[in-house]
Amino acid sequence: MPSRSPSRRQADNEHLRTRRDHASELAEDYVEAIAEIVERTGFCRVTDLAERFAVSHVSVNRAIARLKRDGFVEAHPYGPVHLTASGSRLALHSRDRHRIVLEFLRALGVSEKTAALDAEGLEHHVSSETLRKMKAFAVDRATEG
Amino acid sequence: MPSRSPSRRQADNEHLRTRRDHASELAEDYVEAIAEIVERTGFCRVTDLAERFAVSHVSVNRAIARLKRDGFVEAHPYGPVHLTASGSRLALHSRDRHRIVLEFLRALGVSEKTAALDAEGLEHHVSSETLRKMKAFAVDRATEG
DNA sequence: CAGGAGATGTAGCGTAAGCTACAAGTCTGT
């Protein structure tokens, strides 16, 4: 086994954050979707979410169980899914983020289709500082150009 | 159970892509790290990666097993980790992406620290179209302001 | 050249997220 001089360090927390982000990503996607579906159709069923995310209803069930455990939703067997106060807050927050990132990408000149796709992936990994910059940029472009 | 008029659709592929992205994220992070460590110190050991990502050496082992299975690295018991041609290509590609995103965030006016943190999370979710726009923007800012 | 320190490997566990197949509930139309 090779060995080496002074074992350099680089204990970066970036990856720690990335891991944490992943844990909450799904929760955010779900509450956002639930809010949107309820708004559009009056209530949200398991099947609606399964369709939305293109996964089986089983995966949705388990996700909902976690969301319930974490206090974001309320749901009873064979009943529709409701957001709790905490879940609603998270949904609003997520939707805001999503919109800002989307607007930003458009302002950057990215095509509508790609902007929609990328926003989905990016929204969970943007810090509030960067989000502010993105918002400023989007507004700037909107008022100027 | 509530029912509803015409069951609306929205089978979006965004989440499908996000899922796919996640699958390759770790691979990209690893090959990028391996390339960097080899470049800096001559070879890359399991411990180096464990330190880098702040995970146990066991997690690194398993990740390496997957990378090996997928043809990105070569490694023999108790020996250092090498990138294959395919792994090197992926590493270069990832590093490019990373750099562009980082430069872009700096150009956007994000603080150095946040830019480094966010680049880590964002790099895996940026399409090539958006990446081109980011690159153009960064270059623009660099030459103008 | 023998030990011990440090690196690596293995066993076994946990959670998250996906699946299929099957069971059970609910709703709607006749």
Place this chain on the structure above:
DNA sequence: ACAGACTTGTAGCTTACGCTACATCTCCTG
């Protein structure tokens, strides 16, 4: 009011990615 369609729930499997504890290997040093 009941049959069939649709929805929801449950059992049990898979893979990825974390972990601790313990075993083994390597390398350096006395």
